[in-house]
Amino acid sequence: MAERVAVVGIGQTKYTATRGDVSLPGLLREAAFRALEDAHMTFDDIDCVVVGKAPDFFEGVMVPEYSLVSALGAVGKPIFRVHTAGSVSGSTAIVASQLVEGGIHGTVLTIGWEMQSCSEAMWALSVTMPFQQQLVAGAGGYFAPYIRQYIARSGAPDDTGILVALKDRQNALLNPYAHLHEHDITYESVRDSIMLWDPIRYSETCPSSDGAFAMVMTNEAGGDAAAAEGRQPAWIHATAMRSEPALAAGRDQVSPQAGKDCAASVFKQAGITNPRKEIDVAEVYVPFSWYEPMWLENLGFAEEGTGWQLTHDGVTARDGDLPFNPSGGVLSSNPIGASGMIRFGEAALQVRGMAGDRQIDGARKALGHAYGGAAQFYSMWVVGSDKP
Amino acid sequence: MSDSAPIELPEGLWSQPAVDTSAVDSITDVESVQLITTPAKFVYDYTPGVARTRFLRAIEQKRLVGQRCPETQKVYIPPAGVSPVSGLPTLEEVELGLDGTVVSYCIVNLDFTGNAQEIPYVSALILVDGSDIPIYGLVREIAPEDVHFGLRLKSVWVEPEEMTTSFENIKWWAPNGEPDVPKSELADYV
Amino acid sequence: MRDVAIIATAQSKHVRAASTLNEVELIQPVIHEAIEQSGIGRHDFDFTCSGSSDYLAGQPFSFVMTLDAVAAWPPIAESHVEMDGAWALYEAWVKIQTGQADTALVYSYGKSSPGDLPRVLSRMMDPYYEAPLWPTSIDFAALQARVAIADGVTSEAQMAEIANRSRNAAASNPFAQLTSSPEVADLLSSEYLAEPLRKHDCAPITDGGVAVILAAGDKAREHCTRPAWIRGIDHRADGHHINFRNLCVAPSIGIAAEKAGVGMGPVEVAELHACFTHQEPIIKAALGLDESTVVNPSGGPLAANPMMAAGLIRLVEVANRIHSGEVSRGVAHATGGHALQHNLVAVLEGEG
Numbered sequence: 017m018a019e020r021v022a023v024v025g026i027g028q029t030k031y032t033a034t035r036g037d038v039s040l041p042g043l044l045r046e047a048a049f050r051a052l053e054d055a056h057m058t059f060d061d062i063d064c065v066v067v068g069k070a071p072d073f074f075e076g077v078m079v080p081e082y083s084l085v086s087a088l089g090a091v092g093k094p095i096f097r098v099h100t101a102g103s104v105s106g107s108t109a110i111v112a113s114q115l116v117e118g119g120i121h122g123t124v125l126t127i128g129w130e131m132q133s134c135s136e137a138m139w140a141l142s143v144t145m146p147f148q149q150q151l152v153a154g155a156g157g158y159f160a161p162y163i164r165q166y167i168a169r170s171g172a173p174d175d176t177g178i179l180v181a182l183k184d185r186q187n188a189l190l191n192p193y194a195h196l197h198e199h200d201i202t203y204e205s206v207r208d209s210i211m212l213w214d215p216i217r218y219s220e221t222c223p224s225s226d227g228a229f230a231m232v233m234t235n236e237a238g239g240d241a242a243a244a245e246g247r248q249p250a251w252i253h254a255t256a257m258r259s260e261p262a263l264a265a266g267r268d269q270v271s272p273q274a275g276k277d278c279a280a281s282v283f284k285q286a287g288i289t290n291p292r293k294e295i296d297v298a299e300v301y302v303p304f305s306w307y308e309p310m311w312l313e314n315l316g317f318a319e320e321g322t323g324w325q326l327t328h329d330g331v332t333a334r335d336g337d338l339p340f341n342p343s344g345g346v347l348s349s350n351p352i353g354a355s356g357m358i359r360f361g362e363a364a365l366q367v368r369g370m371a372g373d374r375q376i377d378g379a380r381k382a383l384g385h386a387y388g389g390a391a392q393f394y395s396m397w398v399v400g401s402d403k404p
Numbered sequence: 405m406s407d408s409a410p411i412e413l414p415e416g417l418w419s420q421p422a423v424d425t426s427a428v429d430s431i432t433d434v435e436s437v438q439l440i441t442t443p444a445k446f447v448y449d450y451t452p453g454v455a456r457t458r459f460l461r462a463i464e465q466k467r468l469v470g471q472r473c474p475e476t477q478k479v480y481i482p483p484a485g486v487s488p489v490s491g492l493p494t495l496e497e498v499e500l501g502l503d504g505t506v507v508s509y510c511i512v513n514l515d516f517t518g519n520a521q522e523i524p525y526v527s528a529l530i531l532v533d534g535s536d537i538p539i540y541g542l543v544r545e546i547a548p549e550d551v552h553f554g555l556r557l558k559s560v561w562v563e564p565e566e567m568t569t570s571f572e573n574i575k576w577w578a579p580n581g582e583p584d585v586p587k588s589e590l591a592d593y594v
Numbered sequence: 595m596r597d598v599a600i601i602a603t604a605q606s607k608h609v610r611a612a613s614t615l616n617e618v619e620l621i622q623p624v625i626h627e628a629i630e631q632s633g634i635g636r637h638d639f640d641f642t643c644s645g646s647s648d649y650l651a652g653q654p655f656s657f658v659m660t661l662d663a664v665a666a667w668p669p670i671a672e673s674h675v676e677m678d679g680a681w682a683l684y685e686a687w688v689k690i691q692t693g694q695a696d697t698a699l700v701y702s703y704g705k706s707s708p709g710d711l712p713r714v715l716s717r718m719m720d721p722y723y724e725a726p727l728w729p730t731s732i733d734f735a736a737l738q739a740r741v742a743i744a745d746g747v748t749s750e751a752q753m754a755e756i757a758n759r760s761r762n763a764a765a766s767n768p769f770a771q772l773t774s775s776p777e778v779a780d781l782l783s784s785e786y787l788a789e790p791l792r793k794h795d796c797a798p799i800t801d802g803g804v805a806v807i808l809a810a811g812d813k814a815r816e817h818c819t820r821p822a823w824i825r826g827i828d829h830r831a832d833g834h835h836i837n838f839r840n841l842c843v844a845p846s847i848g849i850a851a852e853k854a855g856v857g858m859g860p861v862e863v864a865e866l867h868a869c870f871t872h873q874e875p876i877i878k879a880a881l882g883l884d885e886s887t888v889v890n891p892s893g894g895p896l897a898a899n900p901m902m903a904a905g906l907i908r909l910v911e912v913a914n915r916i917h918s919g920e921v922s923r924g925v926a927h928a929t930g931g932h933a934l935q936h937n938l939v940a941v942l943e944g945e946g
Contacts, residue, residue, distance in 0.1 A: 018693050036438050039722065071654035072676065076444055077725070078649040078717035079676060082931040083834045092849055095831045095936065096685075099648075099676035101655050107673055111685060118691030119595070157527045157540075160510030165594045168553065214511035214524070214548075259642075259672035261488030262658050265478035265536035266592050267667075274669035389658055393672075442726045444717065448652030448708040453616025484662060485619040491636055491665030493622060 020403060021116045022239025022249035023364045025055025025232030031195035031349035034133035035226040040080060041087030044127055047228035048088060051125065055232040056247070059089025062232070063121035068098040068108025068128045069353030075134040088127070100257075102301070102388025104128070105229070106356030106395030109384075110255040113233055113397075117252075122235050128357030129228035156221060156304065158390070160213035162269045163306040167215060169270065172309060172324035174215070178206045179327055180305035181220045181347060187334060188344025190373040195225045195349040220305035220347075227351035229358045239403075250364035250399040253381070254285035262390040269391055275314040278394040282383075283316070286398040291383075292317050295398075297339045297366045297376045298383040299359035303346045308332060311385065312340075334376065342366070342374045356386030360397055367401045455485035458497060460569035466561055468500040470535045478536040482571070501533030504541075504577065505585045506555040507593045511548045526551045530577055531593050538593050545578035554584035598690050599814040599821030600913040600942065601807050602631035608771045608802035608898035611707035617651065621703045621803040622663040628805035629699065633817050636665050639807075640695030642672040643686045645679035645702035646902050649717055652708050664699065671695070678702065678867075679804060679906030680829075680928030680938045686808050687827060696810045703803030704901035711799050711901070718932060720834060731932065732796060736788035738841040738933045739872040743790055745842045747879070750790055753871035754781040757794040757896055760871075764893025771800050771898040797869040802900030804907050822913035822942045826854030829938035834931070841933055847880035850939040856925050858941075861887045863915055863924040865908035869895045873934055877927055881939065887925075891915070905929060909940055916944040 027050025029035075035043060044067075052058055065088050067081050077083070081097045088095070096115075100107040105128025112126035166172070185201045188194035201219075209219035234242070239249040258278035260267065267273070279291075288294045300315070302308050312323030317338060326332055332340035341347075343362040346355050363382035365371040371379075380401040387394050452460060455471055459482050462469040470479040471494035473487030479498045480487065487494050509528035526548050529538040543551055544560075558580035567573050604627035606612075612620050629636050642664055646657045657674045666672060671694075675681045679702025686698035706714075712730035719725040719734075742748050761775035775781070781794045807817075814821040830846035830853075833839055851857070864887045868874040874889065883889070890896075892911040895904045905928025912924035922944045930936040 071648050072717075073648060073654050075721070076442070076717070077721045078647070078714070079931065080721070082718055082831075082935055083720040083724075085831045085935070086833045086835070086838065090831055091833045092830055092846060094829050096681065096829075097676050098673065098685075099657070100672075100674050101658065111673065111688070114688050114692050114694075118688050120688060120691060157510060157512060161508035161527070161529045162594065164510060165508045211511070211513050213527075214513070216510070257671055257673060258669045259661065259666055260669040261662050261666050263480070263484075263537060263662075264488045264667055265473070265476065265480065266489075269594060272669075277669050389655065392658075440722065440726070442721065446652065446709055446714060450652065450708055451613055451616050451705070453619045454614060455619070456616065457614075484659060485616060486622045486662045488662035489665065489667040491622065491626065491663055493619075 018117050019119050020236040020239065021113045021252040022234050022236065022242065023231050023252065023399065024234050024238060024242040024247065024249045025051040025057065026361050026365055027051030027054055028193050028229045028358065028361065029227045030193050031225040031227040031351055033195070033223065033225065035131065040075065040131055041084050043131060043226065043228050044084060044129055045087055047230035048125060048127055051230035051232050057232060061123055062089065062125045064094040064096065064115055064124045065090045066096045066098065066108055066112040066115070066124060066126040068105040068357070069130055070104060073135065074352065075131050100388060101393050102352065103356050103386040103393040103395045104388060105354050106360055106384065106386030107257055109231060109357050109360045110257060110395055110397065113252050113255055116233050116235050123238060124233050125230060126233065127228055127230045128354035130351035130353035131226045132224045132351060133226050156213040156216050159304055160216050163304065164215055166270045166306060166310050170321040170324060173328065175207065176309055176324040176327055177215065177217070177220045177305035178203060180302065180308040181206045183333055184302070184341050184345045184347040187342050187374065188348035191343050193349070194344040195223050216304050222303040222346045222350040225349050225351040227349065227354055229354045229361050231357070231361055231364070248368045248401060250367045251403050253398040253400050253404040254282045255397045256282040256285065257395045260392050262392050270310065271314045271320065272391050274392060275387065275394050278396050279315040282396040282398055288398065291315065292338060294381060295338065295383050296379040296381050297342060297363070298385065299343060299345070299362040300340055300385040301346055301356060301359055301387050302341060303350065305347060308340055315385070339376050342371070342376055356395060359386055360384035364399045367399050453485050455483040455494065459483055463571065463573050464567055464569045466567065468502060468532055470498045470500050472496040472498050479534060480537055481532055481535045481539060498534060500535050502559045503580055504530040504532040504557050505590065506551060506553060506557065507531050507538045507590045508553065509543065509551050524548050528577070529594065530557060531590065541574065542576040544576040553587055554590060556580050556582035556584065596691055596810050597823055598687055598808055598810050599818065599823045600909065601809045601814050601818035601821050602628045603806050603910040603913055604628040604631065605769045605804045605907060605910065606802045607769055608800045608900055610771065610799060612705060612801035613707065617656065617703060617705060618660045618662050620705065620801065621660050621701060624803045625663050625701050625805045628807050632807040634697055634807065639697050639699045640671065641686055641689045641698040642670055643674065643682040643698065643700050645675045645677050645682040645906070647676060647704065649714055650704050650706055650709065650901055660703065678902050678904065678928050678930050680909060683806060683808065683906055683909060684827060684829060684938060687824060690808065690810050696813045698808040699805070700808060700906070701803065701805040702903045702906050704903050705801045706799045706901050707801050732788050732791060734932045735870045736791045737836065739790050739870065741841050742872045742876060747842050748872050748875045750782060752875070753795050754778045756871040756874050757781060760890055760893050760896040763891055764897030767892045767897060769898060770893045771798050773897065791870065795871040797895040797899035800898050800900045802898060802903055804903045804910055806906060806910060818917070820917050820919060820944050822916035822944060824940055825943045826941040828853035829936065831936045834935060836933065842876065844876055844880045844934045844937060847877060847927065847934065847937045847939065850937055851881045854939045854941050856881055856939060856941055859923050861923060861925050862921040863888045863891060863912060865890055865892060865894065865911045866927045867895055867905045867908050867929040869899055871896065876934065881925060881927065905938065909942070912942045916942055919944070
């Protein structure tokens, strides 16, 4: 009953603080056309469009997909909008894949996007209400205490976060689409950047970006046809989503159960028993550098309390045996509503052998990961060069 | 149409789709528009709900109240009316203390609140006495580098005449001089 | 396709302003009533999906707080759409089609009372050309009504009859907000709100929520004596800019109706998401319904219109009539956007 699903087209925009030269529809069309061109298709070949983005307040447009219907070639077609907080465009890619997997559509276009320059994200996220507890320090202030707790629990060296930021920003230099291209970055420049939310330094936080990411997914016949023409598809081996409440007493926010369950589910479905060995490359949602060691443990790549050792040993570097975020990751580009799909799509580019200078040699199985809310919403997929 | 520098794109992998822009290019007699501003302002009358109303009425009287999950017995502050673990209404109200314990924190070096905090300041996760879930709060009257896990705090309130139905009644939290709570007793609260 | 059915439903009592309850307090009893009706344990659903709107709630990530109501612990497979709950049901139906779930909990809710709804809805318009003009949802509907009348699709008299019929029908709907109507002649002598629309032509502003339990195949039969099987379901969009659209017709409804198989059998009952009286004949025509179909026996959105829930309620009202044995085959329609831009059509059937 379940249809195999192939990613046969991928397109993305250059990420920048302010695009300025394109409208909302223009931004989405740029990514969409590139994905279609990659797939050797036009809008006529698309049965359904699935979009995802962060809260509507970010652009000040309520359900913006309705005014995008014509621009996305979706008149007379289904258009679907997903909203699951920061994990949204990972979830969006999963919903799109399931429309093919469930046999409802043959070919689906999915797009994640954000135009953060349209408004002040910090404002959009902080509508004040007298009955809510004060969060006196913005988004970083929410997560920093949990990072401090991770450091205390694991005994990780203070500079673990610096190493992650340095690696991801250097990886970004190989990704022409990345927002931040810091050619002069050094260990010292990260270390000496302002300590915003101790233990998080400025250079260990993600930027705020404009950008869009699009993928074309087809059924098995479509994937086979692309492969026959020499265009390597990324085959979806497994997808999973998990959620847990934001404020549940006893909830571990350092290594949330939903993340553990989601990883266990996606690996099990993909037939993976030893993720550290079997995953060749991972694109993981790391908005603050310390989340790399935290997710290494949460995803089951490392024993609890030892994730930082992999970072220090260079395991997650481009030339390590488990490269994390060769694209430069969220730390280098963060159009919020696209950031999840970028992880999923960069994983797909790797197993298609189409990641350009950031390609990891021999990548045949990759993990895409996104999370959101109060570290409570998770979406993940495993893609491979070979059919599942 | 834009007069900003063209965006660098990788060569060879993808090209821009062929779009006939001749009509746009022929517009030479007007300046390009890169930004339009549409101010939008909405006023919402939020409903705190039954549980939060009780909480706000209490905080107006310098009291902190939580609500207990009927299944797990955990006490929630601020109560939202439903236990997120059982999905059941939290009907039993629990009087909490006005002191608490630091379960984690960060030191902030930028003013995110826009009201000129002393920099640096400490934002902490504070477990209010009698509750089972920490809340965020500002910690003052102590050097940031001296804040630590297990530090005991008292809540510092606005003047009686300034008291309203708001969390803002608590100005900040400050050390209460009691001995630290051992880390092992706080393990379940982060 | 797997056979999937609506096996349990619940709604709130819909009101103008649920001013004592917050969103989670509003939806929690509704969710739990549907769960209890289904006989499935509250931790035992394979998938959960909800629909709501940040702009209605006036806060970002507003769905996060209502997740508290579903007991998402241990963690659950869950998703959310920024659309009417009918599309949350659609996503759950897709999930069941993949074989990854046999049961699903679907809910949606909207509290329109905190904000100025007609103005809030103006933010749905194209942000470059239309939204800066601040057209309200009523202004926009009036434009559609004007062309519909001009083209002979409807008349002010027919619109008043639809309003009168709908609200009187709601007398038997315990959840409805408006449950009676003045005589047609009196309606027609009332003032215009936005000519040609009068107050009675517009759905009320409502706070409310709805929950639905879906199950596949034998699981549905095990938990429901007469499941309401989803025989067909499809959704389509039309363009946005009104100058590109003929507002007298809704082509996307026609496509969705054909894909869902509306014409494959008699339609005994139809619940239509017509928030304005003039939209009912447009939707009926697009669905290909004739006078043999009973339309909106619940009173429809004209009797209660909780945003983000009113579409899913249409499926619920048809399903309830199948559960009770009152009808064997019915059609539900849900809409999103302005002037019937995005439409979902579902065909529900009982067995035997």
